[in-house]
Amino acid sequence: MHEMAIAEGVLDIALDYAKQNDAKCIREIGLLIGDMSGVVVDSLTFSFDMIAKGTLAEGAEIKVKHVPLVGRCTKCGKDFRIEHYDFWCPECKDGVLKIVSGREMQVEYLEVD
Numbered sequence: 178m179h180e181m182a183i184a185e186g187v188l189d190i191a192l193d194y195a196k197q198n199d200a201k202c203i204r205e206i207g208l209l210i211g212d213m214s215g216v217v218v219d220s221l222t223f224s225f226d227m228i229a230k231g232t233l234a235e236g237a238e239i240k241v242k243h244v245p246l247v248g249r250c251t252k253c254g255k256d257f258r259i260e261h262y263d264f265w266c267p268e269c270k271d272g273v274l275k276i277v278s279g280r281e282m283q284v285e286y287l288e289v290d
């Protein structure tokens with residue numbers, strides 16, 4: 178039920194924004210979802226549609242942009258994309274990686290009327 182909690186958070190943000198902007202309806206919600214955020218997009222949109230019923234966000238379209246998992250080597254400082262959970266630095270084949278992006282989940286933009 179991880180996605181339900183996230184959907185509620187997204188709906189709160191969208192409704193707040195609509196209120197501040199005197200909007201009559203929310204058309205589109207852009208989300209940034211990190212590849213390692215663990216969010217299942219289908220469950221998220223499903224949960225959202227369910228709880229958005231009867232609110233200004235009913236029928237809003239959810240556009241998801243995936244954020245790749247990027248790590249930074251703590252030894253040589255290089256940034257690179259982590260694929261297949263390969264957490265070794267490709268430059269120095271050493272070092273401990275710090276995750277730079279890919280774990281986030283945030284609202285990128287909102288389109289209202």
Ligand SMILES: [Zn+2]
Pocket residue numbers: 250251252253254255266267268269270271272
């Ligand atoms: Zn390195």
